Structure formats: C-alpha cells, structure tokens
Amino acid sequence: MNKNDYKDIWIVAEQWEGEIQEISFELLTRGIALREQRSCALNVMVFGDDISERELRGLLARGADKVLFVKDPALKYFLVEPYAAAMLDIVEKYSPETILAGATSTGRTLMPYVAVKAHAGLTADCTSLEYDSETGDLLQTRPAIGGNIMATIKTPGHRPQMATVRPKSTSPAPILKKRGGEIVVETTTFTPISKIKKMKHIPNEDEISIQDAEKVVVVGRGLKKAENLPVVRAFADEIGAALGASRDVVDRGWLSYPHQVGLSGKTITPKLYIGLGVSGAIQHLAGMRTTENIIAVNIDPDAQIFKVADIGIVGDMFEVLPELAETLRKHEVKQ
Amino acid sequence: MRIIVPIKQVPETKSVRMDESTGTVIREGVESIINPLDLYAIELALQIKEKLGGEVVALTMGPPKALEALKEAVAMGVDEARLVSDRVFGGSDTWATSDALSEAIRKIGNFDLIICGERATDGDTGQVGPGIAAFLDIPVLSYVNKLAEINDDECVVHRLIERGEDVSSCGYPLLLTVVKEVSDPRLPTLRGKKKAKNLDIPVWGEKDLGLDASLLGLKGSPTRVAKIFRPKVTRECEMTVANDHTSIEAACANVAEFLTRRNLI
Structure with a gap:
C-alpha cells in the first residue's frame, strides 16, 4: 500500500x-x-x-x-x-x-x-x-x-x-x-441486496430529545427512587428543559436508556445543564462537560460534578428544588 | 438454534484509578468483570435457547485470566465456551480483534446467530460486533433493544436509533449488537457454577486458528495509540451551601441571577 x-x-x-x-x-x-x-x-x-x-x-x-x-x-x-x-x-x-x-x-x-x-x-x-x-x-x-x-x-x-x-x-x-x-x-455499479428488511419506523414520542434540547435537567442517584421522578419532571417541564439521567438512574430502571447522558449514553451540549443529585462520574462528565452553563445540586460537597460546574449548591435536591422552582416562577412574573 | 456470544473481560470501570504522576491507569488490584453489556447479550441468547432449543457458546479473546469471564457465563447457563489466547494477539485493535474472533467463530462453526454487547466499557468503541459481521460477510443489526419475534427461520428486532426505533427482520446467519433494554440478565445459579467448575474450556492459540501472522496482534492492527493523557475538567465553581431556609433561598436567588445574566431565562 x-x-x-x-x-x-x-x-x-x-x-x-x-x-x-x-x-x-x-x-x-x-x-x-x-x-x-x-x-x-x-x-x-x-x-x-x-x-x-x-x-x-x-x-x-x-x-x-x-x-x-x-x-x-x-x-x-x-x-x-x-x-x-x-x-x-x-x-x-x-x-x-x-x-x-x-x-x-x-x-x-x-x-x-x-x-x-x-x-x-x-x-x-x-x-x-x-x-x-x-x-x-x-x-x-x-x-x-x-x-x-x-x-x-x-x-x-x-x-x-x-x-x-x-x-x-x-x-x-x-x-x-x-x-x-x-x-x-x-x-450503483452493482445490484444492492439487503438480507435485512426494514419493516417500519416508530418515531420517538414528542418528548424533546436530550441532544436537541437547549436546556437539560439531569437526575442522578440522589433521586433515591422512581417515585420521586414526577417532581423533577414537573420542574423540567416548567423551565422547558428535556429530562436526562445518569447511568445509575438508567441502570436502576428509573428512566429509560434514551435519557442517559455520558459516554455510554449520549453526549449533550445544551446551553444549560442542571444536575440534580448527579455525582459526576468521569464517564458522565465526558458526556456533558462542554455545556456552556452548568448548575449542580448535590448533598456531597466533594462530588466531582462541582469541578465542571459554574454554580454549585451543596444541599438536598428535594429541599432546593421547590424553592428553585418558586424563585424562577417569581422571577418570570417580575419580568 | 445455535448462538455464539462473544464477550469481553473488562476492569470494573467505577473502580479504575489513575496514577496521577504518569497519567496511566492502575490495573493492579482492579476487579475484572464481564463487560456489563455482554450480560444482556448472554441473557438474550439464553432466552432464545429456552424458546427454540439449541445451544449457546460463549467466546472471548484475552489473557488466560479471561477464563473467569467464560466460567461466569457458563454459570449463567451458557452450554460451552472457547478462549482465544496467545501472546501474538496482544495489542490487537478492533480490526485485528474482529479478525481473530471471526476466525474462532468459523472454527466453532454451524451458527445461526451471534449476539454481542453493543460496546465494552473499557475500549468503548462498539466496533468489534459489526467488524465480526464484516469478516464473516453476514448482516448486522446494531443497537437492538427488543426482540419482537423469533423462529427458526428469522427474527424481528427493534433497533434504538436517534429518532425512535426501527423494526427490522432478517434471516440467519445474523449478528446482533444489543443495548441494555433488550433483557434483564439473570444471576449465575449454583448448578451453573458447578458446571462451570467442571467444564473443560478449549483454549485456542494462533496455530489453532490458522491465521496469517502478519495480520495478528499489534502487527495486524491498522491503528496505534500515539499518546495517552488525562482530560482537563475543571472550571471555577461558585459554591454555596444550602442547608436551611435562608441559605436555600439565597442559593436559589443566586441561580436566578446567574440565569438572567447569561440570558437563559
């Protein structure tokens, strides 16, 4: 050659x-x-x-x-x-x-x-x-x-x-x-043959894809259980964000695989990333760290996610979330 | 139905530590496991066997220690296993790995389906599955997240793609690469563990596979690692502690201000 x-x-x-x-x-x-x-x-x-x-x-x-x-x-x-x-x-x-x-x-x-x-x-x-x-x-x-x-x-x-x-x-x-x-x-100079037959395509439900969204709210293991998901989902909906998840969350079956952010999931570069209870395993960071604006809430002050965040809140996501939603709501009204 | 499941033994990624001074990965003392996605492939193969009858053969390439991974697969219910192991395979990239594994598959012979995990957690390339299919000149359906139908002539699967799912059918021989939604891996059984202990697993080297020596290992690999380094990850994080009503309020007000400043709300 x-x-x-x-x-x-x-x-x-x-x-x-x-x-x-x-x-x-x-x-x-x-x-x-x-x-x-x-x-x-x-x-x-x-x-x-x-x-x-x-x-x-x-x-x-x-x-x-x-x-x-x-x-x-x-x-x-x-x-x-x-x-x-x-x-x-x-x-x-x-x-x-x-x-x-x-x-x-x-x-x-x-x-x-x-x-x-x-x-x-x-x-x-x-x-x-x-x-x-x-x-x-x-x-x-x-x-x-x-x-x-x-x-x-x-x-x-x-x-x-x-x-x-x-x-x-x-x-x-x-x-x-x-x-x-x-x-x-x-x-083509040949007759293309496919043994595989595509029968149909089932499009994603109209939920925004995390890769196309401008804002993404990502939950981590701090979610604790699937029953806590509606609070986070409501917050994401309210600020017009797509809902993402860390690998732990997907492995536990709390959210499906298409939501997974990270090396083994999707790379995202939205304008805004809000991580809730996400610890920030390297494989997760590799899939989001080029995001322009990163906000992280985690109970553990040593969580790796804070190393890539612009704003870090050390606290319980379930205490912070309602207040944050309320603050942003008031802010909206003021505007 | 005869199904071959190529698997890989990988270090438990969560416990991987770095030598800060050299920037290399510390392998000593790190637990080795079956690549997590391969467990879904094994489970799917076992389910198909339970439905249609037949045999499941696990295959891996790696050092002698990789026998552990095969034994674990046997403990889950796999019937037979083969280890491809030889110093000459060292340094194989995905091209050379696909070559050796496809040759081993030819030697096992008489297969209908090959099921691979979509990727391994260490190399993270996802290239070996389609690579094996190309060497064997058989079709590949990748990113399979659901087996909708299967019989002795063909199967219908869902592929997880960017905008949704494609539903496709194909006859055999066929290679599938699977993602984690495809199955729920079972645990090894006591009976399986006993079987694994007593099972004789053939180890195949260069001579057994009869491959062209110039195409093996590092020599046969088109790619080379030129450099390895640690990613830089830090930015200045403005940290606030929010542990009572006042501090939570202040932290949230700070977020609102940040979002306004950056034109995000």
Whole structure:
C-alpha cells in the first residue's frame, strides 16, 4: 500500500427521508478545519434515493468542494449491506485519505463494517482531530476507559484512515454565500441486496430529545427512587428543559436508556445543564462537560460534578428544588 | 438454534484509578468483570435457547485470566465456551480483534446467530460486533433493544436509533449488537457454577486458528495509540451551601441571577 495514492477528506453525510441531517454539517466543520491543514479537497458522500438538489447544494454552501450522491432505491434508508457496498465502491474508485462519519447509530455500524473490508484503521467517537503535517496521519483523540483518559490514535501504515465523530461535539458549519462546488449523482455499479428488511419506523414520542434540547435537567442517584421522578419532571417541564439521567438512574430502571447522558449514553451540549443529585462520574462528565452553563445540586460537597460546574449548591435536591422552582416562577412574573 | 456470544473481560470501570504522576491507569488490584453489556447479550441468547432449543457458546479473546469471564457465563447457563489466547494477539485493535474472533467463530462453526454487547466499557468503541459481521460477510443489526419475534427461520428486532426505533427482520446467519433494554440478565445459579467448575474450556492459540501472522496482534492492527493523557475538567465553581431556609433561598436567588445574566431565562 502506498499512502500517497490516497487523497482528500471525505465525510459521510446522513439523510432522513431526503433531508440532510445536522450531524453532516458538524462533520463539515471538522472537515473544513482539516482541509486547511492538509490543503486538499473536502468531499461529501451521501447515500439515498430521493434527495433534492436544494438539500445537496446546502452541503456545498456549508463548505464542501464536491458532493457525491449515490442514488438507488435500496439506499433510501440505512441498511448495512447496501450502504457498505456503496461506500466500498467509493473507497475503491476515489481512494480517500480520510473518511469521517458521525458516531451515530448509522455511522457506528457502517464504518466498522467498511473498515474491516477496506483493511482501514478506524477510531470511534473522536472528540478532536488534527493532521500530523509530516506524515499526513490523522491524530484522532477520544475518551477511553470510561472517560478516565484521553487517547490519541493514529493509523500510520494504512489508508483510508477513518473516524467517527461524536454528534454535538462541534457546531454545524454555517452557510457561506458564493461558494462553487460540484454535485455528482451516481447510480450503483452493482445490484444492492439487503438480507435485512426494514419493516417500519416508530418515531420517538414528542418528548424533546436530550441532544436537541437547549436546556437539560439531569437526575442522578440522589433521586433515591422512581417515585420521586414526577417532581423533577414537573420542574423540567416548567423551565422547558428535556429530562436526562445518569447511568445509575438508567441502570436502576428509573428512566429509560434514551435519557442517559455520558459516554455510554449520549453526549449533550445544551446551553444549560442542571444536575440534580448527579455525582459526576468521569464517564458522565465526558458526556456533558462542554455545556456552556452548568448548575449542580448535590448533598456531597466533594462530588466531582462541582469541578465542571459554574454554580454549585451543596444541599438536598428535594429541599432546593421547590424553592428553585418558586424563585424562577417569581422571577418570570417580575419580568 | 445455535448462538455464539462473544464477550469481553473488562476492569470494573467505577473502580479504575489513575496514577496521577504518569497519567496511566492502575490495573493492579482492579476487579475484572464481564463487560456489563455482554450480560444482556448472554441473557438474550439464553432466552432464545429456552424458546427454540439449541445451544449457546460463549467466546472471548484475552489473557488466560479471561477464563473467569467464560466460567461466569457458563454459570449463567451458557452450554460451552472457547478462549482465544496467545501472546501474538496482544495489542490487537478492533480490526485485528474482529479478525481473530471471526476466525474462532468459523472454527466453532454451524451458527445461526451471534449476539454481542453493543460496546465494552473499557475500549468503548462498539466496533468489534459489526467488524465480526464484516469478516464473516453476514448482516448486522446494531443497537437492538427488543426482540419482537423469533423462529427458526428469522427474527424481528427493534433497533434504538436517534429518532425512535426501527423494526427490522432478517434471516440467519445474523449478528446482533444489543443495548441494555433488550433483557434483564439473570444471576449465575449454583448448578451453573458447578458446571462451570467442571467444564473443560478449549483454549485456542494462533496455530489453532490458522491465521496469517502478519495480520495478528499489534502487527495486524491498522491503528496505534500515539499518546495517552488525562482530560482537563475543571472550571471555577461558585459554591454555596444550602442547608436551611435562608441559605436555600439565597442559593436559589443566586441561580436566578446567574440565569438572567447569561440570558437563559
């Protein structure tokens, strides 16, 4: 293998019912920074059946040099076999030096499948990426051992070098005026077959997703029992926040897994995080510490959560919560 | 139905301590456990076996000590176990690990389903499950949180994805990676523990798997760890103690002021 035969940065955009998903724009932010360092092209691959030109142009407007849309009815939604086949086709044809995808349910399934078949290096859940200017190796930094350490991984002897990037770990690339770029629509050169049949999709109930919410109230083990949840939920509703949970809370079955914040759950970067009875295990902190404003209430003055908080209240969450709700209510009236 | 469950022995993450001077993880004295998500995979496999009959085989790659994890799986009700262990496998990244495990699975042979935990708590990559599927050239359904239907020809599962759940069906052979909602792991039984004690668990090395030596361990791994460091986590926290009515009121007023200042209310 000759490393010099491989060039350019490619990102794997995601679409849902023809609409390009925000993670794709976040990947463009990463790609734009890397393009600066590497002086190469930043290309996008996207798989689907029916994606409007307007949607594809959006990717160019946000900084891509080329968008390659692989169009086939079998690629309408994510199915690992046809998607992997289409992606391997691109690897074969374009020899990408670097491929970035979101660390989403799609990216985290597709990328390892493709990396095995392409004998490529793959690093999961990266939070920071930069090039080694001499070797062109991508230095991929990610949390490991439950967030206790950060590890920088590289792929010295293989190409492409592939990485998945945590959703919400960076902001989406803004739309720039006056940008050129090329849209290429290709059909597949093979007949995509999927042994898996998708039968239906059950959308989340209209509860706000913790990853999309501007404010998130997170409960920890301090909740003590599931019966105490309605008080917290009412507070979250009142201030328009989504409800999140620490791993302990989910492990005990007090809230379901989609609510879990942390390395083994979701990374969140809302404008405001309010932690109630959350101790702040490293694996939890790794999933929320880049939040702009952090408030924590915990009975234990030594709780790790206070290390990342802006405001810390050492006290019983059940004594503080009613007063806090009342204070904020009065404040609202005054405004 | 023949089901293979690849598992991993991991350090109990909650008790992981760091050597502050070197920034490395202290492994000594840290308890080893079966990766928690793998317990859900084992439980699901056992439930399927109870429904359809057949056999469940647990498989792991690791040092000789990893036999403990396999014995625990047997104590839960797994029928057979295999350990892949050889110095040459040391330093394997997810590519080389998937390669070795898929080769071991080929050697076990004759399987319908492979069920993996979605990720391990130490490496936290979640790449080995789909990686094994790719080496075996079989489909993978990841993030499975519910087994809706299963018979000898196919199964229907729910996948937990960002916007909800996808319901998919697939025939065999098939690999599933599961998240914690999929089952409620049982505890080892006394009978299981006795069985585990007496069960002969084959240990397979490089020669048994007949793999290309250049593709094993660190040599066969495309990725390298370039650097390890401790994350910086601190910011200036304004702390107040709230233990009586007055101090609670003051603390809450302070929060309201902070939120106003930052334009959050």
